[in-house]
Amino acid sequence: MTEKTCKVLIIGGGPGGYVAAIRAGQLGLDTVLVEEAAVGGTCLNVGCIPSKALIHAAEVFAETRALAGENPFGIRAAAPEIDLARTVAWKNGIVSRLTGGVAALLRKARVRVVQGRARVVDGKTVEVAGMDGAVETIRCENLVIATGSRAQAIPTLPFGGDILSSTEVLALETVPKRLCVVGGGYIGLEIGTAMAKLGAEVTIVEAAPRLLPLYDNDLTKPVAKRLAALNVRVLTDARALGYAGGQLEVQVGETREFIAADKVLVTVGRAPNLDGFGLETLGLDRNARYLAIDGQCRTSMRGVYAIGDVTGEPMLAHRAMAQGDLVARVIAGEPVAWDKRAMPAVCFTDPEIVSVGLLPAQADGAGVAVFPFVGNGRAMTRDRDDGFVRIVFVRDTGLVLGIQAVGAGVSEMAGQFALAIEMAATLTDIAATIQAHPTQSEAVQEAALKGLGKALHI
Known part of the structure; x- marks a missing residue:
C-alpha cells in the first residue's frame, strides 16, 4: 500500500469536482482528484452532453423528414433514414473531446488525478482501490465530497x-418501436420527445x-401541444405498476391499462451518491437525504466540504460548477460565500423552457409582463412563433x-435572464437595453416595455 498527502482531496470528477480541482490547482x-470512471461525471459522459447531442440529431432528422x-419553404427532399449506431458514435466522439479537454485542464492546473474507487476512512484519510487492485492511502488537510447522483x-x-435509466437509453443503437417513459419531468420529456422525432x-x-x-x-x-403534434400519448395522474411480457401495467384513476412497450425509460428523479x-x-x-452545508459549502465536520448533487436541489451541473469554484x-483563504441571486434552469424540450428567479405564483402581488413570440419577426422566420417571454417584477x-x-431556441437566453437578476436589473434597465x-x-425588451405600460409591438 502506497501513501500520498495533499492539501485538497476531492472525491468525484463531475462538473463540481473537476472545477473545484482546476480552481484549487x-x-x-x-490537489488530488479521485474518480472511479472518466472525468466529467454524469453530465459529460452519460447525461447533459449526450442527451443534447441526441436531441439535436433527432431535431435534424425530424426537420429533414418534414x-x-x-x-411552407418550398423544399423537396427524399424521405430520410437514420442509422442510430452512427449517431451514437458521433455523440461518443463529442464526449471524448470534452472529457479529454477536462483531463488536459486538470494536468495544466497540476492536479493529480487518481483513478479508482474511494473509501473514506476518516475526515483526513481516504483509501483508493485502483483498477489494478492496488490500494493507496491519501491523507489530506481538506476533503471535498463531490460524488454526484444516480x-x-x-x-x-x-x-x-x-x-432503462437515462444512461442506458442514450446508448441505444436502434430506435425502439414503442417506448414508455415513466416520469414527466424534464429528463423524461427531453428524451421522449427526441425518440418520438x-x-x-x-x-x-x-x-x-x-x-x-x-x-x-x-x-x-406549448410543450404539451407540441407533444400532441408529435403523436406522443400522455397519461397524467397515472402510476406504473410493473412491466412483463412487453407490456407496462399502469393505473389511471380507477382504470388499469396495459401499454405495449419494447423499452421502458424510468425518469422519476435522481438520488445522491452518499452510500457505499x-x-x-x-x-x-x-x-x-442530502448533506447539510453552510454558505461556504462546509459540512458539520471541520475540513470536510460538499458540493453538487449531494447537497440537494437544484441538481444542476452549473450549480455544482459554481460551488466547486467557491469551495x-x-x-x-479567500473571503467568499454563496450569494447568488438566481439559478437558471433549462428544459431542452420542444419548445424549450427557461426559468430564472421567481415564478408568478412565488411572488405574491408582483407584476407580470408577457410578450408572445407571435409578435417577433425572427420567430416567424424560423416558422416557430409558439411561446413567449415573461417578466415577474416588483x-x-x-x-x-x-x-x-x-x-424554440430560448435556452440561449438563459444567460441574459440570469445576468439581469444577478445585477438587480429593473424593467427600465431591460427596456433601455x-x-x-x-x-x-x-x-x-418588449416584455419589459409592456411591464412599463409602453409596449410597441403588441
Whole structure:
C-alpha cells in the first residue's frame, strides 16, 4: 500500500469536482482528484452532453423528414433514414473531446488525478482501490465530497433488461418501436420527445396532474401541444405498476391499462451518491437525504466540504460548477460565500423552457409582463412563433424578480435572464437595453416595455 498527502482531496470528477480541482490547482493548492470512471461525471459522459447531442440529431432528422412532404419553404427532399449506431458514435466522439479537454485542464492546473474507487476512512484519510487492485492511502488537510447522483429506481420497475435509466437509453443503437417513459419531468420529456422525432411510438406516464409539475401551466402548455403534434400519448395522474411480457401495467384513476412497450425509460428523479464508500463513518449532518452545508459549502465536520448533487436541489451541473469554484477559493483563504441571486434552469424540450428567479405564483402581488413570440419577426422566420417571454417584477420599483420563456431556441437566453437578476436589473434597465434586430431577444425588451405600460409591438 502506497501513501500520498495533499492539501485538497476531492472525491468525484463531475462538473463540481473537476472545477473545484482546476480552481484549487490554479490557486496553488496541492490537489488530488479521485474518480472511479472518466472525468466529467454524469453530465459529460452519460447525461447533459449526450442527451443534447441526441436531441439535436433527432431535431435534424425530424426537420429533414418534414421536408419530404408538403412544407411552407418550398423544399423537396427524399424521405430520410437514420442509422442510430452512427449517431451514437458521433455523440461518443463529442464526449471524448470534452472529457479529454477536462483531463488536459486538470494536468495544466497540476492536479493529480487518481483513478479508482474511494473509501473514506476518516475526515483526513481516504483509501483508493485502483483498477489494478492496488490500494493507496491519501491523507489530506481538506476533503471535498463531490460524488454526484444516480438515476432513481422505483420498486415496481427495477433497472435491467428492457427497463432503462437515462444512461442506458442514450446508448441505444436502434430506435425502439414503442417506448414508455415513466416520469414527466424534464429528463423524461427531453428524451421522449427526441425518440418520438426519431420514429418511436412514445407514451409518457406521469403521476402528477400534468407534465413538468414544477412549472406553471402557461409555461408547459406549448410543450404539451407540441407533444400532441408529435403523436406522443400522455397519461397524467397515472402510476406504473410493473412491466412483463412487453407490456407496462399502469393505473389511471380507477382504470388499469396495459401499454405495449419494447423499452421502458424510468425518469422519476435522481438520488445522491452518499452510500457505499464509507462516508457514513463521518456522521455528517443531513438535510433530508442530502448533506447539510453552510454558505461556504462546509459540512458539520471541520475540513470536510460538499458540493453538487449531494447537497440537494437544484441538481444542476452549473450549480455544482459554481460551488466547486467557491469551495476552492474558501480553502485558499479567500473571503467568499454563496450569494447568488438566481439559478437558471433549462428544459431542452420542444419548445424549450427557461426559468430564472421567481415564478408568478412565488411572488405574491408582483407584476407580470408577457410578450408572445407571435409578435417577433425572427420567430416567424424560423416558422416557430409558439411561446413567449415573461417578466415577474416588483410593481412599485420595477425590480425584476424572475424571467421565464418558452419557445424554440430560448435556452440561449438563459444567460441574459440570469445576468439581469444577478445585477438587480429593473424593467427600465431591460427596456433601455437595445436588442439586435431581428432576434428573439427583442421579446425580452418588449416584455419589459409592456411591464412599463409602453409596449410597441403588441
